[in-house]
Amino acid sequence: MDYRSDEQMMLAIAQSIDEMRRVHGLTTEEMAKKGGFNPQTFSNFLNQGTNIKLSTLLQFLRGVGKVDKLQELFEKKEVYSPLGKNKTLPKKIYASRKDAPKNNKKIIWGDDK
Secondary structure (H helix, E strand, O other): OOOOOHHHHHHHHHHHHHHHHHHOOOOHHHHHHHHOOOHHHHHHHHHHOOOOOHHHHHHHHHHOOOHHHHHHHOOOOOOOOOOOOOOOOOOOOOOOHHHOOOOOOOOOOHHHO
């Protein structure tokens, strides 16, 4: 579990996006143009931890070409089933009464002998 404050998390997100920008060789202005936001908005977010809207975060990610990473978090995954892709349960097997012991003798376990 992550016990960082909201401010620490926002700073970490800002630093990660800034690192992605540098790895892609983009200036803040180039990233802003690709993402459709004002470069000062990102600068404020990075340097002052300014609160941003989710739509602004999407613009930042679009600016560095990583909006697909956020989309991966919300993609519908196949629901796990221990049966695998075959969703039908196996038939129940019932023991018949004829297999039950016919006498009232005590059951002897292997280590009781």
